[in-house]
Amino acid sequence: MITQNRWQHILGVARKAKLLAAKFKPDDPKFIEDMFLLGVLHDFGYEFAEDNATHAATGGAILKRAGYIHWHEVALHGDETIENMSDELFLLNCADMMTGPSGEDFTFTERLDEIAQRFGTESAAYKKCVLEVEKLKADKRYLKIKIAR
Ligand SMILES: [Fe+2]
Secondary structure (H helix, E strand, C coil), X not given: CCXXXXXXXXXXXXXXXXXXXXXXXXXXXXXXXHHHHHHHHCCHHHHCCCCHHHHHHHHHHHHHHHCCCCHHHHHHCCCCCXXXXXXXXXXXXXXXXXXXXXXXXXXXXHHHHHHHHHHCCCCHHHHHHHHHXXXXXXXXXXXXXXXXX
16 A cells, blocks of 8 residues: 555655756756656555565556556666666656655665665665665766755
8 A cells, every 4th residue: 555655755756856857858848747747656556566576567567558658667666777777767766766755855875874774784675775876876867967965
């Protein structure tokens, strides 16, 4: 089930995705709208899959069936092993890692600290997120959307 906290996270990610999209492609209002929608849809798989491991694939499969153009990005979000992320997946992953579990506006560092507090620095969840953030920061597109704080 999607909890109240999760809804707040989802809305936070959608707004962050919109903000990052506006930095990335300021002259493309449709792209900005599409990124907001992708943020709205990215975690709804939790309604049908409780665990972290399967919510993305579950959501992606439902959206594929519905004919949603970015079902693939939903299915792959949060996977630190993905090479050649589309612009949409890159921005979605950045937005997800800059938003706390209740929609807080976080830096990558604050997000990682929060994950470390919840699961511990030795947890698979934390290690996976560290790798993901390293990959996002190393991506040349990161320079375009970096938020100075
Ligand atoms: Fe997710």
